[in-house]
Amino acid sequence: MTADLFAGLAGEQTREAFDEGVTILRQYAVAQDEVLVRAILAVARSAPFRHMKTPGGHSMSVAMACCGQVGWVTDEGGYRYQSQDPETGRPWPAMPESFVSLARSAAEAAGFPGFAPDTCLINRYQPGARMGLHQDRNEKTFSSPIVSVSLGLPIVFQLGGLRRTDRTERILLEHGDVVVWGGPARLRYHGVLTLKPGEHPVTGPVRFNLTFRRAG
Ligand code: MD3
Ligand code: FE
Numbered sequence: 001m002t003a004d005l006f007a008g009l010a011g012e013q014t015r016e017a018f019d020e021g022v023t024i025l026r027q028y029a030v031a032q033d034e035v036l037v038r039a040i041l042a043v044a045r046s047a048p049f050r051h052m053k054t055p056g057g058h059s060m061s062v063a064m065a066c067c068g069q070v071g072w073v074t075d076e077g078g079y080r081y082q083s084q085d086p087e088t089g090r091p092w093p094a095m096p097e098s099f100v101s102l103a104r105s106a107a108e109a110a111g112f113p114g115f116a117p118d119t120c121l122i123n124r125y126q127p128g129a130r131m132g133l134h135q136d137r138n139e140k141t142f143s144s145p146i147v148s149v150s151l152g153l154p155i156v157f158q159l160g161g162l163r164r165t166d167r168t169e170r171i172l173l174e175h176g177d178v179v180v181w182g183g184p185a186r187l188r189y190h191g192v193l194t195l196k197p198g199e200h201p202v203t204g205p206v207r208f209n210l211t212f213r214r215a216g
Helices: 030-046 097-109
Strands: 014-017 022-026 063-068 071-075 078-082 119-125 131-134 146-152 155-159 169-173 178-181 190-192 207-213
Touching: 022 097, 030 063, 030 097, 030 119, 030 146, 030 207, 063 071, 071 119, 097 146, 097 178, 097 207
Parallel strands: none
Antiparallel strands: 014 022, 022 178, 063 119, 071 078, 119 207, 131 190, 146 178, 146 207, 155 169, 155 190
């Protein structure tokens, strides 16, 4: 399908089967937006947002927090999941119930019933933050989908192929949009362009992205 993703009607909940394994649930999370943002802020009181260092020694422009049984971390030693927050030495906060039920129902709507994520990475983008093209491949298996939830300011997402050099397409992700990536899409390269300044009624000057995964 070659849907023009910038042409979606405003204010509409839609489901688009994009490429194989990619389902875009436009505005799927809008009805719960304030509950979700409150839950994000509650998680961040226990596991504060931080700019982690890549193995190459660069500080990431995106600030991150995690919840669930394990959390994704990066430092001089590499990228990995671990069950303690390196900043506090404590286990990560539990996944809020509002997160669990949203991830599960979105996966089911996209054809992946029974999705039980064991981790949620919360990305916070401030103006100027971006995420370069990468694959998500620190999980033990790639048989579960990944569910991503966008909240707040819009951003341009880049979807590539299975090789870094494959051409990329651009998808605008807006407040409440949920995307489910599974099957043949699970290892596609992806990234986001630089966040532009703005003000959103629910999140203020930032964009949050929740990424639900089965890591173990
Ligand atoms: C396509 N986050 O945290 S979410 C990440 O908007 C990440 O914060 C971006 O990439 C963000 O790793 C993009 C969309 C996403 C997540 C996982 C994918 C797209 C994906 C895995 C495979 C293919
Ligand atoms: Fe990713």
